[in-house]
Amino acid sequence: MIKINSLKKQYKEAVVLDVESLDIPATECFGLVGNNGAGKTTLFRMILDLVRPTGGSVSIDGMEVTKGEEWKKITGAYLDEHMLLAYLTPDEYFQTLRKIYGMTEADLEAHLSKFTELFNDEVRGKKKYIRDLSKGNLKKVGIAAALMGKPEVVLLDEPFENLDPSSQIRLKKLILKEKEESRITFLISSHDLNHVTEICDRIVLLEKGKVIRDMHDKAAMMTELEAYFTG
C-alpha cells in the first residue's frame, strides 16, 4: 500500500531522515517509534507531501505522492491542530468535511456515532470553537476527521498524547475495531510503547533518521523496545 524508496531529507548539512526502503502492506497497522528528533513527524509529512524530500520517493497505492493528487482520495491523516479549522465549532467542522466528502447527514451520524464514547459528551453539540478546545479534545476531533470519507490509509501522529487514560483506552478499542471492520492501513507514531505494541502488527524504530529495527514479532516487541529505550 505504501512504498518508500531511498527517502532522504536534509536541512543544510543535517540529514534528518534517510530511509533506504520500507514497504507497508494494505491493512497493516504500522507503528513508528523513536526518541525526540528521530524523524517520525518528518517521515509522516513526506508521506503526505507536506515536506518535499531531498531525494527518493513515497508511493501510496502505486501513486507517487509528489506527482499527483489521486492518493489523497484514499488517505486520511491527523498530524496536528494546523490541520483543523480553528474558527469553526467541531459540529461545523464535521459538516464542512461531510460536504467535501459527499456524505449524507446519515453517513455523518453513522460515522460520528463510533466516537460517542471517545468524545465523552465534550465535543458535539457545544458552542465552543475548535481554537478553544483542550488539547485532548482537539486530538479527538482531528482523529474523527481523519477517519471520514472511508480512507484506506490513515496516518496518526502521537494519537494518545494529551488524552486522559479512559480516552486512551477508548481510542485503542476504536482503532482496533476500525482495523478489523474497515481494513484500514494505519500508520501510528507514538512515544507510548504499551499502546503502540498492543495495537500494531509491526513496529519500526527510528534513530537519527534511520530505521534501526523493523519488528514483526508481537511477543518480542516490548522487550526489545524496553531494552533500547532504557539503553
Ligand SMILES: Nc1ncnc2c1ncn2[C@@H]1O[C@H](COP(=O)(O)OP(=O)(O)OP(=O)(O)O)[C@@H](O)[C@H]1O
Ligand atoms: N524545517 C526544519 N528545519 C530544520 N530542521 C528541521 C526542520 N523540521 C524538522 N527539523 C529537524 O528534523 C529532525 C527530526 O524532527 P521530527 O520532528 O521529524 O522528529 P520526531 O521524531 O517527530 O520528534 P518528536 O518525538 O520530538 O516529535 C529534528 O532534528 C528537527 O529539529
